[in-house]
Amino acid sequence: MAKRPHIGQLFIRFPVICRRRVFSLMLCCIIAQVTHQELFLAKSSHARPVANPLAPHDHSHCVDDALSRARELCDARHVQLTPLREKVLQIVWRSHRPIGAYQVLDELSDSHKSARPPTVYRALDFLMAEGLIHKIESLNAYLGCAEAGAPHSGQFLICRSCGTTQEIFDKTLETALDAAAKRASFVGEHKVVEISGLCQDCAA
Ligand SMILES: [Zn+2]
Numbered sequence: 001m002a003k004r005p006h007i008g009q010l011f012i013r014f015p016v017i018c019r020r021r022v023f024s025l026m027l028c029c030i031i032a033q034v035t036h037q038e039l040f041l042a043k044s045s046h047a048r049p050v051a052n053p054l055a056p057h058d059h060s061h062c063v064d065d066a067l068s069r070a071r072e073l074c075d076a077r078h079v080q081l082t083p084l085r086e087k088v089l090q091i092v093w094r095s096h097r098p099i100g101a102y103q104v105l106d107e108l109s110d111s112h113k114s115a116r117p118p119t120v121y122r123a124l125d126f127l128m129a130e131g132l133i134h135k136i137e138s139l140n141a142y143l144g145c146a147e148a149g150a151p152h153s154g155q156f157l158i159c160r161s162c163g164t165t166q167e168i169f170d171k172t173l174e175t176a177l178d179a180a181a182k183r184a185s186f187v188g189e190h191k192v193v194e195i196s197g198l199c200q201d202c203a204a
């Protein structure tokens with residue numbers, strides 16, 4: 001019988017080969033990405049987490065903040081946030097639920113009729129490389145980064161019922177993962193924690 005994820009279930013995996021060994025530490029389902037740490041630029045006054053996705057809020061502010069932060073970061077890095085890339089970012093930020101590439105393509109087709117899957121994947125790759133979005137590996141879907149430009153690994157609480165996904169920033173957890181890898185003489189390169197369960201609304 002397939003095991004269903006439940007609250008508190010956590011798997012952790014470092015998918016990096018070390019001395020021809022793959023070390024994995026399983027607790028939910030994860031994989032990782034710390035690429036935007038390397039791309040980090042000085043944190044400006046605009047860098048701030050968006051509202052708790054579970055709290056009632058005007059989501060248009062989240063989208064506006066994410067887009068203006070993206071423009072600022074791309075300007076500072078001298079990389080181009082083209083209209084298409086910006087549109088893809090806006091689509092990913094349409095809600096606090098991860099979105100799959102083909103759904104992005106569907107929504108993009110309204111404004112960019114010639115868009116094809118490679119167009120979308122290239123834009124998503126750019127946005128990930130710049131630390132503006134994260135890939136949620138367990139869902140094969142994408143989520144806007146709540147603190148673009150700040151150095152952090154990805155830590156996510158994913159509601160398996162409504163899909164709402166909250167990015168959290170727990171330094172203690174990150175330190176513990178680093179220490180666990182170090183004890184195993186493992187050189188971690190990417191780390192992401194994806195915890196699936198039920199959000200407070202769905203658990204109520
Ligand atoms: Zn929002």
Ligand SMILES: [Zn+2]
Binds near residue numbers: 154
């Ligand atoms: Zn993030």
Ligand SMILES: [Zn+2]
Binds near residue numbers: 161199202203
């Ligand atoms: Zn939920």
